[in-house]
Amino acid sequence: xxxxxxxxxxxxxxxxxxxxxxFVDGLLVTAKLVAxxxxxxxVLGLLLALARLSRSQLLQRMAAGYVYFFRGSPLLAQxxxxxxxxxxxxxxxxDVGLWWFFRxxxxxxxxxxxxxTAAYQAEIFRGSLMAVAPGQxxxxxxxxxxxxxxxxKVILPQSLLVAIGPLGNELILxxxxxxxxxxxxxxxxMGVTKLAFSRSFDFQIYxxxxxxYLVIVELVRRLLKHLExxxxxxxx
Amino acid sequence: xxxxxxxxxxxxxxxxxxxLIRIEGLNKHYGAYHVLHDINLQVREGERIVLCGPSxxxxxxxxxxxxxxxxxxxxxxxxxxxxxxxxTRQAAQIxxxxxxxxxxxxxxxxxxxxxxxxxxxxxxxGLSRKDAEERARMYLCKVGIESQAHKYPSQLSGGxxxxxxxxxALCMKPRIMLFDEPTSALDxxxxxxxxxxxxxxxxxxxxxxxxxHEMGFARQVAERVLFLEGGQIIxxxxxQVFFNQPKTERxxxxxxxxxx
Ligand SMILES: Nc1ncnc2c1ncn2[C@@H]1O[C@H](COP(=O)(O)OP(=O)(O)OP(=O)(O)O)[C@@H](O)[C@H]1O
Ligand SMILES: [Mg+2]
Numbered sequence: 001x002x003x004x005x006x007x008x009x010x011x012x013x014x015x016x017x018x019x020x021x022x023f024v025d026g027l028l029v030t031a032k033l034v035a036x037x038x039x040x041x042x043v044l045g046l047l048l049a050l051a052r053l054s055r056s057q058l059l060q061r062m063a064a065g066y067v068y069f070f071r072g073s074p075l076l077a078q079x080x081x082x083x084x085x086x087x088x089x090x091x092x093x094x095d096v097g098l099w100w101f102f103r104x105x106x107x108x109x110x111x112x113x114x115x116x117t118a119a120y121q122a123e124i125f126r127g128s129l130m131a132v133a134p135g136q137x138x139x140x141x142x143x144x145x146x147x148x149x150x151x152x153k154v155i156l157p158q159s160l161l162v163a164i165g166p167l168g169n170e171l172i173l174x175x176x177x178x179x180x181x182x183x184x185x186x187x188x189x190m191g192v193t194k195l196a197f198s199r200s201f202d203f204q205i206y207x208x209x210x211x212x213y214l215v216i217v218e219l220v221r222r223l224l225k226h227l228e229x230x231x232x233x234x235x236x
Numbered sequence: 237x238x239x240x241x242x243x244x245x246x247x248x249x250x251x252x253x254x255x256l257i258r259i260e261g262l263n264k265h266y267g268a269y270h271v272l273h274d275i276n277l278q279v280r281e282g283e284r285i286v287l288c289g290p291s292x293x294x295x296x297x298x299x300x301x302x303x304x305x306x307x308x309x310x311x312x313x314x315x316x317x318x319x320x321x322x323x324t325r326q327a328a329q330i331x332x333x334x335x336x337x338x339x340x341x342x343x344x345x346x347x348x349x350x351x352x353x354x355x356x357x358x359x360x361x362g363l364s365r366k367d368a369e370e371r372a373r374m375y376l377c378k379v380g381i382e383s384q385a386h387k388y389p390s391q392l393s394g395g396x397x398x399x400x401x402x403x404x405a406l407c408m409k410p411r412i413m414l415f416d417e418p419t420s421a422l423d424x425x426x427x428x429x430x431x432x433x434x435x436x437x438x439x440x441x442x443x444x445x446x447x448x449h450e451m452g453f454a455r456q457v458a459e460r461v462l463f464l465e466g467g468q469i470i471x472x473x474x475x476q477v478f479f480n481q482p483k484t485e486r487x488x489x490x491x492x493x494x495x496x
Contacts, residue, residue, distance in 0.1 A: 139342035142303055143356035143408065144332040153355060157346050234388035235345050 010204055019196040019205070026192030027212065033188055034178050037113035038171055044114065045121030052126050063122065070119030076180050078116055083108040083184045105184045113178065120170050128163035129155065161232045168224035172217050179213075189213065253280040256443055257302065257412065262311035264297055264467075271297050272308065273467040281411075282441045286454040286475075289464035290490060295447040298464070299414045302445070303336050315412070332360055335405030339417040341397045343389040349376065349400050350385040353407045361408065368407070375403040379433050395426030399433055406437075413437065415446040449494055455479060463487045 007013070051063035070078065086093075086102055093099040101107045132155050140150040182191035193209040257279040264272035271294045279285060287295045300306040302313060304320060313320045315330045344352050353372035357363045363371070376382045379399035381392075389397050398418055405413060418434070419427045431453050438444060438457045448454065454461055454475055461478040463471035463486075471478060471487050482488045 133342075135338060135340055135342035136344065138305055139338065139344070141305055142334075142336040142338075143404070144328075144360050145356060146359065149355070149359045153359070154344055158344075161346065234390050 010207060012202065012204065015196075015200060015202060015204070019192070019200070022187075022192045022196060023189070023208065023212070026187055026189040027216075029186065029191070030175070030178055030181075030188040030216075033109065033113065033181060033186070034171070034174050037110050038117055038174055040110075040114040041117035041121050042167075044118035046125050048118060048122035049125035049129060052122065053129060067119045067122050070116050071123070075112070075116050075177055076183070079109060079112040079180060079184060082112045105186055109181045109184060109186055113174070113181075117170060117174055120173075121167065124163050124166045124170065125159065127166075128159040131162045132158050158235065161228075161235055164224060164228045164231070168221065168228070171224070172220060175216055175220065176213060251280055253282055255279070256281040256283075256316060258312075258314040259302075260312050260314075262298075262301065262308050262313065264294075264301060264306065264308040271467050272301070275311070275467075275469060277462070277469065277472075279443060279445065282443055283460065284438050284442075284444045284458050285446070285460050285462060286458040287445065287447045287462045287464060288449055288451075288454070288490070288494075289462075293464040294467040295464050296416050297467075299336075299416055299445055299447060302412075303334050303414055304331060305336075332408065333411045334414065335408055335410035335412070336414040337398070337401050337405055337416070337418050339421050341389070341394075341401045341421075343397055343401055343404070345389050348386050348388055349381065349392070352389070352400060353404045356404070357407050372403070372407050375406045376400070378406075378436070379403045380429075393426060394422045395429045398422065398426075398430045402430075402433055402437070410442075412443045412445070415444070415448065417447050417449070419448065419450060451479070451491075451495060463490065 048063045048066060051059040052067070054060060082102075083105060087108060089102075090099060093102045101111075136154055136158065137150065140154050145154070178188060179190035181188045182194055185191075187195065189209060189212060193205055197203070197205045255278045257277070259275055259277040262272055262275040263270070275298060287298065289295055297306055301308050302320075307321075315334070318324070318326050318330050320327060320331060343349075344355070347355070350369065350372055353376065354365065354368045357368040357371060358365060361368075373382060373385065376385055379402055381396055381399050381403065384392060384396060384400075389400065392400065402418075415434070419430050422430060427450070431450060434444075434446065434453065435457055444457075446453075446458075458475050461471070461473060461475050462469050463478065463482075463484070465486050470484055471482060473483070478487070479491065482491060
């Protein structure tokens with residue numbers, strides 16, 4: 001086979017012209033979905049980690065239960081539970097004025113992803129907060145720093161540096177897992193792939209999707225590695 | 237004019253300096269373990285005190301109580317007449333005037349030397365960055381580290397890190413400085429540079445309590461040496477007395493061991 005024939009099998013110019021723009025849209029949707037839910041999940045995860053490390057038994061238990069549930073069941077099940085389960089209680093959501101939210105697959109997906117990643121990130125933050133040396137708290141107390149100053153200026157920056165690696169892994173897992181959004185009518189990268197395949201019946205479309213996921217994951221991995229090395233160079 | 241020689245003039249003169257720290261009936265337990273037994277101690281303003289004693293005798297616990305890193309179950313610690321445990325503004329102010337230096341420096345590793353020195357003065361004292369920086373540079377200069385101000389702790393030697401830790405504490409303008417074995421985590425060749433800073437600090441009239449086994453330093457700088465054993469202060473003497481005629485067998489044994 002010559003180059004043109006090869007190209008027709010893996011990157012057919014006609015197909016590319018027809019579906020290329022859709023793939024760009026799909027990529028953007030995936031990026032938006034992951035970026036938003038990962039960020040919100042980080043905030044919630046940090047709060048959960050603080051709850052797990054707090055002195056209140058009640059907070060500890062509640063946070064532990066949350067983490068147990070969301071790490072112990074499949075993301076797909078959580079998504080369906082939200083979208084089809086909670087989403088079927090139309091009357092109730094209308095009464096509380098949240099129907100606009102649960103009606104939309106987009107919001108349900110964002111919520112499911114956020115709740116799920118928060119559980120994983122909570123464990124990462126908990127570990128990284130515990131990894132900060134006790135001497136750091138003592139030094140902060142000896143200097144009479146306020147609790148908030150101690151947390152935001154002394155403890156959190158150090159624990160974030162420890163957390164970058166595992167957070168990066170979680171981000172990569174999220175990027176890949178986000179493909180299931182396509183099961184609830186979201187046209188993310190996987191969604192547009194399915195659409196393009198159902199019209200063209202050309203399997204190379206799936207090859208494109210696989211390569212695109214691979215490229216994103218590799219880019220993110222390298223970026224985070226660079227970041228970790230740069231920011232963490234003074235920690236020993 | 238010849239005054240008659242009276243016996244009173246041979247007695248040591250009473251120390252005119254006011255009592256700054258007054259510890260009364262301090263008892264500290266870790267669970268069932270009684271770490272500090274009924275400690276009574278007065279420290280005058282500007283006094284320099286060395287604490288020594290065998291491992292586990294409660295030296296760290298005692299000075300950590302003065303800094304409220306540990307809280308005793310019984311007894312009181314007053315500084316300048318104010319109970320440290322009180323929840324008044326004055327007590328908070330006084331607590332912030334007690335500086336501490338740790339065995340393992342405990343610098344903030346993600347901040348430069350300068351930022352380590354700026355954090356507390358700007359956030360606790362509300363100093364402007366400019367004023368705080370001026371002050372920080374002055375103290376870094378005094379401990380001989382000014383040229384390293386923009387480095388990170390991990391780029392410095394142990395002795396340099398400990399000098400930064402001293403400067404960081406001084407930037408809060410403390411009235412009392414506590415040291416918990418400030419040289420025992422250092423390589424031998426760096427001990428002297430840190431002790432030099434401590435000697436210099438002693439010369440400024442700072443009230444100092446220092447846990448250390450550097451007996452040369454104790455002889456040179458201390459006005460009183462406290463010897464702890466089993467959570468009690470069993471000797472409290474000027475260094476010449478402590479080193480030459482220790483009152484207790486325990487202190488004799490300890491000195492024999494530590495001075496070979
Ligand atoms: N957080 C703690 N919980 C339980 N026991 C403790 C705690 N901290 C210290 N202790 C115990 O209290 C006793 C006194 O400890 P402390 O650290 O004050 O001794 P030290 O005189 O400073 O000894 P060293 O010379 O080893 O530093 C020790 O027996 C120690 O094991
Ligand atoms: Mg100790």
